Amino acid sequence: MKLELGSIFIKDIQFAAESKVENETLYVNKEEVRQIILEDQNFKSADVELAKPGESIRIMPVKDVIEPRVKVQGPGGIFPGMVNKVETVGSGKTNVLKGAAVVTTGKIVGFQEGIIDMTGPGAEYTPFSQLNNLVLVCEPIDGLKQHEHEKALRFAGYKVAIYLGELARNLTPDVVETFETPSIIEGFKMYPELPRVAYVLMLQSQGLMHDTYVYGVDAKQSLTTMIYPTELMDGAIVSGNCVSACDKNTTYHHLNNPVIHDLFAEHGKTLNFVGVIITNENVYLADKERSSNWSAKLAEFLGVDGVIISQEGFGNPDTDLIMNCKKIEAKGIKTVIITDEYAGRDGSSQSLADADASADAVVTGGNANEVIELPPMDKIVGYADVADIIAGGFDGSLHADGSITAELQVITGATNEMGFNKLSAR
Amino acid sequence: MFALVIFLTGGCMIITNNDWVYQKFKDSCNVLFIKGSYRDVLVKVRDKIQEGHELLTHPLSSSLKPNETPYKSIIISENKGTLNFDSVYIIENSIMSYDKFNKNKLINLTDKIIEDFKLIDLTVLESALDI
Numbered sequence: 001m002k003l004e005l006g007s008i009f010i011k012d013i014q015f016a017a018e019s020k021v022e023n024e025t026l027y028v029n030k031e032e033v034r035q036i037i038l039e040d041q042n043f044k045s046a047d048v049e050l051a052k053p054g055e056s057i058r059i060m061p062v063k064d065v066i067e068p069r070v071k072v073q074g075p076g077g078i079f080p081g082m083v084n085k086v087e088t089v090g091s092g093k094t095n096v097l098k099g100a101a102v103v104t105t106g107k108i109v110g111f112q113e114g115i116i117d118m119t120g121p122g123a124e125y126t127p128f129s130q131l132n133n134l135v136l137v138c139e140p141i142d143g144l145k146q147h148e149h150e151k152a153l154r155f156a157g158y159k160v161a162i163y164l165g166e167l168a169r170n171l172t173p174d175v176v177e178t179f180e181t182p183s184i185i186e187g188f189k190m191y192p193e194l195p196r197v198a199y200v201l202m203l204q205s206q207g208l209m210h211d212t213y214v215y216g217v218d219a220k221q222s223l224t225t226m227i228y229p230t231e232l233m234d235g236a237i238v239s240g241n242c243v244s245a246c247d248k249n250t251t252y253h254h255l256n257n258p259v260i261h262d263l264f265a266e267h268g269k270t271l272n273f274v275g276v277i278i279t280n281e282n283v284y285l286a287d288k289e290r291s292s293n294w295s296a297k298l299a300e301f302l303g304v305d306g307v308i309i310s311q312e313g314f315g316n317p318d319t320d321l322i323m324n325c326k327k328i329e330a331k332g333i334k335t336v337i338i339t340d341e342y343a344g345r346d347g348s349s350q351s352l353a354d355a356d357a358s359a360d361a362v363v364t365g366g367n368a369n370e371v372i373e374l375p376p377m378d379k380i381v382g383y384a385d386v387a388d389i390i391a392g393g394f395d396g397s398l399h400a401d402g403s404i405t406a407e408l409q410v411i412t413g414a415t416n417e418m419g420f421n422k423l424s425a426r
Numbered sequence: 427m428f429a430l431v432i433f434l435t436g437g438c439m440i441i442t443n444n445d446w447v448y449q450k451f452k453d454s455c456n457v458l459f460i461k462g463s464y465r466d467v468l469v470k471v472r473d474k475i476q477e478g479h480e481l482l483t484h485p486l487s488s489s490l491k492p493n494e495t496p497y498k499s500i501i502i503s504e505n506k507g508t509l510n511f512d513s514v515y516i517i518e519n520s521i522m523s524y525d526k527f528n529k530n531k532l533i534n535l536t537d538k539i540i541e542d543f544k545l546i547d548l549t550v551l552e553s554a555l556d557i
Contacts, residue, residue: 109539109542109545109546146542146545147549204488206487206488206550206553207546207549207550207552207553207554208545208546208549208550208553209546210488210550220553244488281488282553282554283483283484283488283550283551283553283554284482284483284501284554285481285482285483285484285516286482287554288484313488314488315484315486315487315488315523316484316485316486316487316488317488318486319484319516342523342526344526349526350522350523350526353486353519353520353522353523354516354519
C-alpha cells in the first residue's frame with residue numbers, strides 16, 4: 001500500500017469572506033464554519049475563534065485537535081466509517097494543511113482538562129501551540145446527555161476539519177512524501193538482512209469519553225488486529241477520548257503518529273518496518289489477557305525481531321502495556337515501550353502502576369505529576385471557570401490574576417506516549 | 427461475551443461506593459456498597475482477594491487518576507478459590523498508586539460534578555459488563 005502525502009504549509013490563519021488558502025495563509029469564512037457546527041441540532045449556538053502561535057491566548061478545556069486533510073486520489077475519504085464511507089484508505093494521494101488545526105472545546109462533564117497556551121512556559125509543553133488553530137466553542141442544547149454531547153462535538157471537529165481540508169484539494173503541495181508498505185513476502189525479499197520491526201499501537205477503550213474508533217468501530221469491541229500505517233494518515237483511527245489531557249492521543253496524533261513516521265524513515269536503512277498491530281485497553285482483566293495474547297500472537301505470526309509498543313493513558317492501561325511487553329518478549333521478540341510517568345511531584349515515586357523485568361527498554365514522555373506555573377493570558381478561548389476542577393489542577397489552582405498552578409497533566413499532549421512531545425529522559 | 431456470561435450466571439460481585447451503581451445492580455447482582463472513599467473500596471477488595479476471590483476488573487481507572495474521582499466500582503468473582511496471586515499483585519499495586527496521588531483536588535465538588543463522576547464510574551462498569 002502506497003500513499004503520497006502532500007503538505008501545503010500554513011503560516012497564518014485569518015477570518016475572511018471566502019474560505020481559501022493563499023500565500024501560506026488559511027482564510028476562513030467564520031459563518032460557514034458556524035453553520036456546519038449548527039447543522040447538528042444538539043448545539044444551540046456556536047462560536048469560532050482563532051489562536052495563533054505567540055498570541056497571549058489560553059485554550060481550555062480542549063477535547064480534540066484535528067489536522068485538515070483531503071483525499072485527492074485513491075479510494076475513500078478522510079475519517080472513513082465516521083464521516084466518509086467505510087472504504088479502505090491509505091493509498092493514492094492525500095493533501096494536508098500542515099501548520100493548521102481544528103481544536104474542539106467543551107464542558108462535557110463538570111471536571112475537565114486540556115490546556116493549550118499559545119505563548120509562555122505552557123506553550124513549550126504542547127506541540128499545538130505551534131499551530132494556527134481554528135477553535136470551536138459549541139454550546140449544547142439544555143439537557144443534552146454527556147455522551148451525546150461528546151459525540152456531537154467529536155463530529156463537529158471532523159466536519160470542520162474536512163471542510164478546511166477540501167480547500168487543499170486542488171493545491172500543489174510544498175512537499176510530497178511517499179510512504180509504502182509492501183506485502184510481507186515482498187518486504188522480506190527486499191530487505192532480508194534487516195531486522196523486522198512492527199509497531200504495537202495501544203488504543204484507549206474504556207467507555208464513555210475514553211474511546212477510540214477504528215473505521216467507526218469502537219476499539220473496545222474489537223480483537224487485536226492489523227492495519228497499514230498509511231491508513232492512519234487518512235484518519236482510519238480517531239480519538240473519542242476526552243479525558244486525560246497530557247497523555248491522550250488526539251486525532252492529530254493518530255494522523256501524525258511519530259512512531260510510524262520514524263519507522264518509515266528507517267525503513268530499508270536500519271530496519272524493515274513490517275506493519276502496525278492495533279490493540280485495545282479494556283477495563284475487564286479477561287479482555288486485557290485476550291488482547292495481549294493476540295498482540296503476541298500476531299507479532300509472532302509476522303515473524304518480527306522487535307516491536308515498539310506505545311500506550312495511551314495511565315493506571316489500568318499500564319497493565320495492558322506490561323502484558324503486551326511480557327508476552328511479546330516471551331516469544332523471543334525484543335520490545336521497546338513508550339509510556340509516561342506519574343512519579344509524584346518530586347519524581348521519586350514508582351512511575352507506572354505495573355512493572356515487569358522484561359520491560360527493560362523504556363522511553364518516557366515525562367512526569368505528569370510535575371507542578372508547573374502558567375502565567376495569566378490576555379484571552380481565554382473556551383471556558384475559563386473550569387481551571388479549578390481540571391484534572392491535574394487542584395483546589396485553588398486558579399489564582400485571582402488568572403494564573404494557574406497545576407500538574408503537567410493539564411496540558412494537552414505534554415507527556416504524549418507516542419513521543420509527540422519534547423519531554424523525555426536519557 | 428465472557429464478561430456477560432459471568433454477570434448473568436451470578437458469578438460476580440460488585441464492590442462500590444457509587445450509589446448509582448448500587449441502585450442499578452442491587453436487584454440483579456451481588457453488590458457490596460461501601461460507605462466510604464475510593465481507598466476504602468480498594469481495601470475492601472484487597473480483603474476479599476485475600477479471602478480467595480478473584481479480581482475481574484482493574485481497580486484503577488484509566489484517564490481519571492485516583493485523586494480525580496471519589497467513586498469506584500470494582501468487579502470480583504463471587505466464588506472463592508485459592509489465593510490468586512495475580513489479583514494480589516494488581517490490588518497491592520493499585521493501592522500504592524492511589525496513595526501517591528495528592529488528594530486535595532476533591533474539595534468543593536459541586537452536585538453536577540459529583541453526578542458526572544458517578545456517571546463515568548457507572549458507564550465504565552457497564553462497558554466492562556458489555557451492557
